[in-house]
Amino acid sequence: MAGRYGPIPRLWRLTLAVPFMALVLATLLAVVMIREAPAQHAAGLKVTGKVTDKIVAHFGPSGLSGVRSVEYRRFVMSPGARMEGRKVMDDHAQFCVVEKGSVTITTADGAKHTYRAGDAFVKPKGFTQTLYAADPQQGYVELSWTINLKGH
Amino acid sequence: MRFLPVLLVVLLAGTLPVAAQVGDDKTVVPGVRIGRWTLLTSIPELLRMNGPASSRPSVASMLVPAATWYSWDSLGIAAGTHDRSYTAYLAVYDGDYAAPRGVGIRASRNGVLTAYGEPTYEGDLVVQGRTLTLLAYDKIGLAYFLHNDVVQVFLIFHPGNLAHLIVSC
Numbered sequence: 001m002a003g004r005y006g007p008i009p010r011l012w013r014l015t016l017a018v019p020f021m022a023l024v025l026a027t028l029l030a031v032v033m034i035r036e037a038p039a040q041h042a043a044g045l046k047v048t049g050k051v052t053d054k055i056v057a058h059f060g061p062s063g064l065s066g067v068r069s070v071e072y073r074r075f076v077m078s079p080g081a082r083m084e085g086r087k088v089m090d091d092h093a094q095f096c097v098v099e100k101g102s103v104t105i106t107t108a109d110g111a112k113h114t115y116r117a118g119d120a121f122v123k124p125k126g127f128t129q130t131l132y133a134a135d136p137q138q139g140y141v142e143l144s145w146t147i148n149l150k151g152h
Numbered sequence: 153m154r155f156l157p158v159l160l161v162v163l164l165a166g167t168l169p170v171a172a173q174v175g176d177d178k179t180v181v182p183g184v185r186i187g188r189w190t191l192l193t194s195i196p197e198l199l200r201m202n203g204p205a206s207s208r209p210s211v212a213s214m215l216v217p218a219a220t221w222y223s224w225d226s227l228g229i230a231a232g233t234h235d236r237s238y239t240a241y242l243a244v245y246d247g248d249y250a251a252p253r254g255v256g257i258r259a260s261r262n263g264v265l266t267a268y269g270e271p272t273y274e275g276d277l278v279v280q281g282r283t284l285t286l287l288a289y290d291k292i293g294l295a296y297f298l299h300n301d302v303v304q305v306f307l308i309f310h311p312g313n314l315a316h317l318i319v320s321c
Contacts, residue, residue, distance in 0.1 A: 044312060046314070051274070052273075052275065058278050060278070083314075085314075087315055
C-alpha cells in the first residue's frame with residue numbers, strides 16, 4: 001500500500017529530511033560549542049568580597065642570582081572574602097606573616113591549612129591553591145616578602 | 153515582481169548605516185566585547201579580521217605576562233590568550249574606546265571608582281620600574297591598569313577569571 005503520498009513523495013520527504021536533520025544537528029552542536037567556550041575560561045579564579053594586594057616596598061633588580069626582584073607586600077581580605085579557583089605560583093615564592101585575622105588555604109591536594117595572627121608560613125614556587133578564605137568576622141591581613149624569580 | 157528592484161534598494165539602503173556603525177564601533181561591553189571584537193572570537197579569527205599582529209609587543213603583554221598577546225597598534229587593541237586559540241582578554245592601550253560609563257584611557261582613579269565602585273581586587277605590580285595599580289571588577293569582567301592614578305590600559309575578560317590577573321598570592 002503506497003499510502004496517501006505514494007512512493008515518490010515519500011522519497012522526496014526523505015531527501016528533505018536528511019539536510020533538515022543535518023541542520024538541526026549543526027544548530028545543536030553550535031549551541032553546545034557556544035556554551036562550552038566561555039565555560040573553559042570560567043574555570044579561572046573568582047573573588048568574593050574585597051581583596052587588596054599593595055606593594056609597600058619594591059627592591060629590584062636584586063643582584064641575586066635567579067632573583068628578579070623582591071617585594072614587601074600587604075595583602076588584605078575583607079571579612080568572609082574568598083578567592084576560589086586554581087592559582088599556581090609559577091614565577092615567585094613568598095614568606096608570609098599573618099598580621100590580623102585568619103585564613104584557611106586549601107591546596108591542590110585538598111589539604112586545608114589555617115593560619116592566625118602571629119603565624120608565619122612559606123609558599124614555595126609551584127605552590128598551588130584552590131581556595132583562600134578569610135575569617136568571617138575579622139578578615140585577614142598578611143605581610144609578605146615576595147621573591148620574583150628570573151626566567152618567568 | 154515590479155516592486156522587487158525598489159525592495160532591493162530599500163533593503164540595501166537600510167544596511168548601509170549598520171555597516172558604517174560596525175566599522176566605527178568603539179563600544180566596550182565589559183566581559184563581552186570591545187567594538188566588533190568579542191571574547192568569543194578566536195585568535196585565528198581576530199588575525200583574519202585585523203591582519204597580522206604588530207611585531208612590537210604592546211604594554212598589555214607586560215601587564216599580564218602569563219598570556220600570549222597579539223596587538224594591533226593601528227587599532228590600539230590587543231588580545232591575550234593562554235592556548236593560542238581562545239581569547240582570554242581584550243585590552244585597549246590606545247584610542248578613544250570608552251567603557252559604558254565613559255571611563256577609558258587617561259581617566260582618573262576617582263573616575264573609575266565613581267563609575268564602578270570599589271573593585272573586587274586591587275593589586276600593585278611593577279613593570280619596567282614603574283608601579284602600576286590594577287583595579288579589577290571580577291563580576292563584570294573589567295580591569296583597569298593605572299599609573300599615578302591615571303588609566304593606562306583597560307581590558308575585558310571572562311567574568312570570574314582573575315587567575316592570571318592576580319599579581320601575587
